[in-house]
Amino acid sequence: MNQPADNQSIDTDAQPTGTATISAAAFELGGEPVSGLDAMLDEQHPRKRAARDWAAEHLGAAPDSFDRVRWRRAAEAGFLSLTVPQHLGGLGRTLVDAMLSFEGLGAGTSDSGLVFALASHSFAFQQAFVSHGTCQQHDRWLSKLMAGSAIGAFAMSEPDAGSDIATITTTAEPGQDDPPTWHLTGTKSWVTLGPVADVAIVFASTDPSRGRWGITAFVVETDRAGVTIGPAVDRMGLSGAPFGTITFDQVMVTTDDLLGVVGAGGSIFATAVEAERALLYAPQLGATERLLDQAIERSCNHQSAGQPIGNFQAVSHRLADLKVELEASRLLAYKAAVLADLGQPVTLAAAIAKIKTSDMAINGALDAMRVFGAEGYTIGAGIEAELRHALAGLNFAGTSDVQRNVVASLLGVGRLRPT
Numbered sequence: 526m527n528q529p530a531d532n533q534s535i536d537t538d539a540q541p542t543g544t545a546t547i548s549a550a551a552f553e554l555g556g557e558p559v560s561g562l563d564a565m566l567d568e569q570h571p572r573k574r575a576a577r578d579w580a581a582e583h584l585g586a587a588p589d590s591f592d593r594v595r596w597r598r599a600a601e602a603g604f605l606s607l608t609v610p611q612h613l614g615g616l617g618r619t620l621v622d623a624m625l626s627f628e629g630l631g632a633g634t635s636d637s638g639l640v641f642a643l644a645s646h647s648f649a650f651q652q653a654f655v656s657h658g659t660c661q662q663h664d665r666w667l668s669k670l671m672a673g674s675a676i677g678a679f680a681m682s683e684p685d686a687g688s689d690i691a692t693i694t695t696t697a698e699p700g701q702d703d704p705p706t707w708h709l710t711g712t713k714s715w716v717t718l719g720p721v722a723d724v725a726i727v728f729a730s731t732d733p734s735r736g737r738w739g740i741t742a743f744v745v746e747t748d749r750a751g752v753t754i755g756p757a758v759d760r761m762g763l764s765g766a767p768f769g770t771i772t773f774d775q776v777m778v779t780t781d782d783l784l785g786v787v788g789a790g791g792s793i794f795a796t797a798v799e800a801e802r803a804l805l806y807a808p809q810l811g812a813t814e815r816l817l818d819q820a821i822e823r824s825c826n827h828q829s830a831g832q833p834i835g836n837f838q839a840v841s842h843r844l845a846d847l848k849v850e851l852e853a854s855r856l857l858a859y860k861a862a863v864l865a866d867l868g869q870p871v872t873l874a875a876a877i878a879k880i881k882t883s884d885m886a887i888n889g890a891l892d893a894m895r896v897f898g899a900e901g902y903t904i905g906a907g908i909e910a911e912l913r914h915a916l917a918g919l920n921f922a923g924t925s926d927v928q929r930n931v932v933a934s935l936l937g938v939g940r941l942r943p944t
């Protein structure tokens with residue numbers, strides 16, 4: 526049975542009913558298609574500025590928990606339709622184009638949880654669902670997902686299987702029926718939006734002897750008999766993006782619920798996570814840019830020993846170094862998105878972008894805290910919150926340790942370990 530999370534702010538009027546209503550004027554949907562080069566070279570690209578200004582006006586300060594009203598507001602502005610092809614009712618944007626929007630969202634609001642959740646829904650759940658879903662699955666869910674009246678979750682990790690997906694213990698045992706059925710049993714953990722999700726892509730082993738090649742993906746609505754949604758887990762940041770467990774107890778699934786074919790789950794996961802790895806960090810680029818702007822302003826206006834602290838080389842070089850790191854991260858992230866748009870292998874580029882950007886965001890928040898002195902340590906300044914949000918990047922979309930394994934193995938050194 527589906528048990529609603531008890532500590533979430535959920536608008537009960539907002540159950541799946543609607544169709545997508547996309548406000549084309551909300552953040553400059555028109556204009557020329559965006560080229561990867563333009564996106565890389567123009568740090569204040571109009572698409573990014575438009576999303577930043579929209580977020581600043583419509584999202585503002587972060588609430589303490591997930592809020593469906595804000596979720597729907599973002600959906601109505603089009604942020605959940607960006608990369609869905611036009612023939613399926615979406616905006617048909619490239620990944621690079623969508624990345625500009627998410628970078629802008631990160632720059633425009635301190636509600637990093639909501640922006641992370643929107644990105645996770647768009648780039649993990651929805652990308653895989655669009656690429657591998659059937660017409661029936663699309664007809665049932667896509668318009669609601671884009672409208673914000675249904676929420677999707679991407680459930681792979683388990684309490685004892687995070688970095689190594691080959692060791693998941695959630696199984697889909699075949700039944701005796703024709704056409705085939707399976708019974709899903711197991712627990713998924715740390716599932717972003719799990720506590721509020723209406724539907725999940727669930728990865729389960731249909732052949733445990735084949736490791737990652739025996740994994741199959743299913744699309745399962747969370748009110749199906751045998752599904753239990755756990756409460757949102759308390760954590761240090763990203764409170765607008767609840768995560769938790771989803772448990773399956775002999776949940777019956779059929780061929781209609783398959784995402785892709787039996788045994789394709791490992792590669793569906795790898796493809797989705799590789800693109801996600803670059804795109805999920807776009808909001809951190811925007812958030813760090815926002816912090817850098819604040820730190821520059823502070824260094825010009827705050828005085829020590831009768832002069833602006835920016836006159837001290839220790840401070841000015843700290844800001845210069847942060848700009849270097851931000852620019853390098855940005856170029857790496859956009860490179861990965863360009864490659865994904867071109868249909869080229871993205872494994873190496875996404876791993877490098879993830880390693881660089883996640884560290885940059887943490888160090889950037891620490892640098893801002895240094896520039897702000899004691900005030901940076903106060904809750905009111907908001908910088909400690911940015912640090913708490915940035916720390917999540919150590920883990921989501923695969924840890925940096927594991928990404929280093931990926932890079933090393935592509936250099937011909939060491940063993941390729943999990944995604």
Ligand SMILES: Cc1cc2nc3c(=O)[nH]c(=O)nc-3n(C[C@H](O)[C@H](O)[C@H](O)COP(=O)(O)OP(=O)(O)OC[C@H]3O[C@@H](n4cnc5c(N)ncnc54)[C@H](O)[C@@H]3O)c2cc1C
Pocket residue numbers: 645679680681682683684685686687688689714715716717718763768917920921922923924925926927930942943
């Ligand atoms: C904010 C957030 C959102 C998330 N959302 C989702 C989601 O929506 N869906 C989902 O399925 N999961 C989600 N996750 C889970 C995330 O994918 C896992 O946390 C991640 O894969 C790491 O797994 P783990 O936490 O079990 O750590 P472990 O795999 O137990 O790793 C623990 C430590 O050991 C290191 N380690 C493990 N294996 C290796 C190795 N082979 N080589 C080198 N070092 C290694 C790791 O780097 C880490 O330091 C989310 C996590 C966070 C923090």
